Amino acid sequence: MRKKAVVVVTRRLPDVVETRMRELFDTRLNHEDKPLGAAELAEAVKTADVLVPTVTDEIDASILAQAGPNLKLIANFGNGVDNIDVGVALARGITVTNTPGVLTEDTADMTMALILAVARRVAEGARVIPEDEWGGWSPNWMLGHRITGKRLGIVGMGRIGQALARRAKAFGLSIHYHNRRRVPTRIEEELEATYWESLDQMLARMDVVSVNCPHTPATYHLLSARRLKLLKPTAIVVNTARGEIIDETALSRLIETGAIGGAGLDVFEHEPAVNPRLIKLARSGKVVLLPHMGSATHESRIDMGEKVIVNIKTFMDGHRPPDRVLPSML
Numbered sequence: 019m020r021k022k023a024v025v026v027v028t029r030r031l032p033d034v035v036e037t038r039m040r041e042l043f044d045t046r047l048n049h050e051d052k053p054l055g056a057a058e059l060a061e062a063v064k065t066a067d068v069l070v071p072t073v074t075d076e077i078d079a080s081i082l083a084q085a086g087p088n089l090k091l092i093a094n095f096g097n098g099v100d101n102i103d104v105g106v107a108l109a110r111g112i113t114v115t116n117t118p119g120v121l122t123e124d125t126a127d128m129t130m131a132l133i134l135a136v137a138r139r140v141a142e143g144a145r146v147i148p149e150d151e152w153g154g155w156s157p158n159w160m161l162g163h164r165i166t167g168k169r170l171g172i173v174g175m176g177r178i179g180q181a182l183a184r185r186a187k188a189f190g191l192s193i194h195y196h197n198r199r200r201v202p203t204r205i206e207e208e209l210e211a212t213y214w215e216s217l218d219q220m221l222a223r224m225d226v227v228s229v230n231c232p233h234t235p236a237t238y239h240l241l242s243a244r245r246l247k248l249l250k251p252t253a254i255v256v257n258t259a260r261g262e263i264i265d266e267t268a269l270s271r272l273i274e275t276g277a278i279g280g281a282g283l284d285v286f287e288h289e290p291a292v293n294p295r296l297i298k299l300a301r302s303g304k305v306v307l308l309p310h311m312g313s314a315t316h317e318s319r320i321d322m323g324e325k326v327i328v329n330i331k332t333f334m335d336g337h338r339p340p341d342r343v344l345p346s347m348l
């Protein structure tokens with residue numbers, strides 16, 4: 019009988035996923051479910067045939083330099099692969115896979131939730147009654163802004179951007195987008211989406227801007243201080259992609275001074291640390307902060323695990339895994 023592949027999983031996954039992985043592979047779990055340190059990651063890549071990391075693992079060139087000869091696949095539990103130096107992995111003959119498609123709808127839901135939360139002051143309002151601060155209804159109290167009829171600019175019109183556009187359209191927002199490539203006409207027509215070749219020009223005209231592109235060297239601080247300054251003073255910025263795509267310090271400063279209306283953020287530049295200025299703004303109500311919950315549903319996490327299993331099994335059976343990360347995606 020063929021020896022089972024040694025699969026090192028860096029975090030605890032849903033029970034059904036772990037059970038299936040144990041049946042199929044020689045699965046080594048991190049029972050403590052704490053992010054692995056550099057030494058533990060180095061040990062993992064030395065012993066594994068397959069590594070299953072998550073967003074909390076930094077698989078950089080120095081970790082990959084310590085990989086043993088058996089490591090042939092990194093099956094990321096997650097869509098974004100910015101935690102992995104994919105270029106170095108591929109150069110070492112290591113295949114990298116991710117989990118696209120299965121977390122699209124849940125992440126788009128959370129993006130919509132953030133848009134509504136910021137515009138309609140949901141997080142602020144939800145604190146009032148538990149903190150016993152409600153003096154009763156009043157005509158001018160807790161007023162937010164209507165989203166119907168406003169303009170949403172989506173930065174990155176991939177799966178999640180399109181799923182957000184469908185939702186936002188149903189809420190009566192008009193859809194605008196900027197993307198490396200224009201999406202096919204039938205999608206533009208379905209979403210009634212306007213394409214902006216110039217990100218700068220789009221930003222200047224939007225009421226809500228949502229970041230839905232991957233974090234790559236090209237998108238690091240794509241929303242730079244200069245670009246953020248182009249936004250309208252009433253604009254809301256939402257990010258469920260990666261913190262690094264927005265210059266958080268500039269965003270905080272511009273919200274503090276009233277140059278931007280507010281923000282809803284699910285991701286941060288230095289997770290799990292969060293810029294204290296953003297925390298202060300969250301207390302004042304202009305900003306809503308969530309702890310990286312975009313795909314945090316039972317369903318998404320199980321489906322992500324199943325994708326990881328299919329990728330590993332297909333690879334181990336000698337075939338091309340369905341969710342290979344290609345250099346052109348970076």
Ligand code: 8YV
Pocket residue numbers: 071072073074095096097098099121259310312313314
């Ligand atoms: C996960 C995500 O929470 O898939 C992604 O890129 O950001 C989230 O769905 C996390 O990355 C899992 O590793």
